[in-house]
Amino acid sequence: MNDTAPRRQLLITDGMVLQSADPAAVPKRLDVLIDDGVISAIGTDLRQRLVAADTEVLDGTDKLIIPGMINSHYHSHDTLAKGTLEEEPLEFWRLLALPPQYPKRSREEIKVRTLIGAYECLRSGMTTVQDMVTLFPFDPDHLDAVVEAYEEIGIRACIGLQYADIKGISTIPFWEEVFPKELHGGLSTAAEPDKKTDQLAYLEERYLNAPARDRVNWALGPSAPERCTPELIQRTIALAEKYDLPIFTHIYESKGMALQARREYPQYGGSLIKRLHAEGMLGPRLNLAHSVWLLNEEIELLAETGTNVVMNLLSNLKLKSGIPPIREIERAGLSFGLGCDNSSCSDAQNIFQAMKLFALMAAVSDAEPGPDQSTFAFRAATEGGAHALLRDDDLGSIDVGYRGDVVLMDLTDPSYIPFNNVVRQLVYVESGRAVSSVVVDGRVVIKNGALQTMDAAELRARVDAVLPGFMADFETVKARTEKLRPYLLEAHRRIWGEDVGMNRIFTGV
Structure with missing residues (x-):
């Protein structure tokens, strides 16, 4: 980055940071500082590390911070x-x-x-x-x-x-x-x-x-x-x-x-x-x-x-x-x-x-x-x-030197009450409902559930505008394919009548 360009900082404060996928992992209350899209520090009370008055601050209170x-x-x-x-x-x-x-x-x-x-x-x-x-x-x-x-x-x-x-x-x-x-x-x-x-x-x-x-x-x-x-x-x-x-x-x-x-x-x-x-x-x-x-x-x-x-x-x-x-x-x-x-x-x-x-x-x-x-x-x-993606060194984890891609999950959601095991509750309990804020490359893209980079209502209107044309073509394709169904079924049944050395579908036998 050009040395004369303004520095872009995001500080996420007081979040419960998850840095391991192990079921025994316990998230710790920490701050995460992201400089120009890269995590530069993880620790407690990082406000003194701010370099500009206009540093954006995202409150992580009652939030679980996980890798994007x-x-x-x-x-x-x-x-x-x-x-x-x-x-x-x-x-x-x-x-x-x-x-x-x-x-x-x-x-x-x-x-x-x-x-x-x-x-x-x-x-x-x-x-x-x-x-x-x-x-x-x-x-x-x-x-x-x-x-x-x-x-x-x-x-x-x-x-x-x-x-x-x-x-x-x-x-x-x-x-x-x-x-x-x-x-x-x-x-x-x-x-x-x-x-x-x-x-x-x-x-x-x-x-x-x-x-x-x-x-x-x-x-x-x-x-x-x-x-x-x-x-x-x-x-x-x-x-x-x-x-x-x-x-x-x-x-x-x-x-x-x-x-x-x-x-x-x-x-x-x-x-x-x-x-x-x-x-x-x-x-x-x-x-x-x-x-x-x-x-x-x-x-x-x-x-x-x-x-x-x-x-x-x-x-x-x-x-x-x-x-x-x-x-x-x-x-x-x-x-x-x-x-x-x-x-x-x-x-x-x-x-x-x-x-x-x-x-x-x-x-x-x-x-x-x-x-x-x-x-x-x-x-x-x-x-x-x-x-x-060949990105082991900068994606998939929360660590210094990694890109600032993180997700804040709402710990007040019933999915985390009681909060017994963070990884298991993310996998077996969470539905996506508790996703609160999403940060990509140090930019807050979703904040408190709302899209920040464009007008979500306008996007919906744009989808609504093109959908009738797509659905008309979909119905044409569907009708055309339905006429082919007897041939498709014949080929399908022949395939399933062959032996390929294993079975990967549940048949009850």
Whole structure:
């Protein structure tokens, strides 16, 4: 920062600061001083450290101060569709909710859907999102709108354009056989090949070579290995290494994705993990979203290479994808984050729901009693997310030298009365209701529950203005997909009739 620029300070006073995810941790009454977005001191009576009369002071009395939490797998492109769908198998849902099925959106819709998703994340105590956004058809102005939205509302965002160069229909078992050929052109998945724009080239020229931004940075988002040629995988690796970027991709979200690997990659033993290992992508910068249908030998390979996973229990259950091997992942020592995924299938961008569901699904994943799952859940939502973003050294914890991303929870809320165990009550009791104030990069973005960076009523009005157009298109897409249901069901049943070496869905037997 320029030495002549005014110093920006925030002092949070008299809060109960939580600096550990251990269930035995006891928060201590402390002040937290944030200078120019970085925590510079934690201690008692820090008022004497103030350097300017206009230092902002945030009263932490009766507040629990926790690290800003991280949504490690999220897609802003369907926030307008929350609450529109009941359970649907993943392959059905893709045709109902994802951008390749829709007409090109307006710039205003792109921006307001990004804003409302970010606002919901902030109100749930998330200070950082990893947005694996699909913009289809790609429009540079739409990517600019996404960046503008995040910068204006004040959340920290790691944006990863989702891309692929293999058509979706050829990556889903039985679709090419079951669907009549005249319907093939209308079938798609999360991302489709872009024939008009080299999105990676544009990203590199427009953003990766530009000066760093305060709160927006970048990841790479190959949609899923089976949707990417080896050439695209190699290009992704090269860009990630050149610019020190994390990589996020979907893997084994559904049984269909595991079956596709068995059928298409015999040279790798039917394993996408072994394919990525052979291609040089496994390692600490790679994050595998979902990872539901992993084999034990694949988990071991991920552990050996330091590859990360991101679990998304909310969407995995609603989309009938199954339950990831949580206890096996924990035993192997993998680092993992938590995500709230798409608003059309997990519905809520609520990290407390994600933590609680994770902990409870872990509990029923093994008949033997296990370790404290509240610890795993809270660490995944904080430190695990920071590790996924290659930000271990400045996100996910409250410590000197870390970014000033913190959340103040109201200890007068019934969730904390009695106040028996801070981590367990955050994971098992809290719903998000007690989120009082949210600080990102030393800026108070939510104060006493109210958005500070823009007019929340105006944002709601902007959403209301674009919603009728979106819902009209949604109803068209829904009607079109309903006509395809007999073919979708046939392919779905064929998938479930195959053996992929394990079962990740509860069947009662």
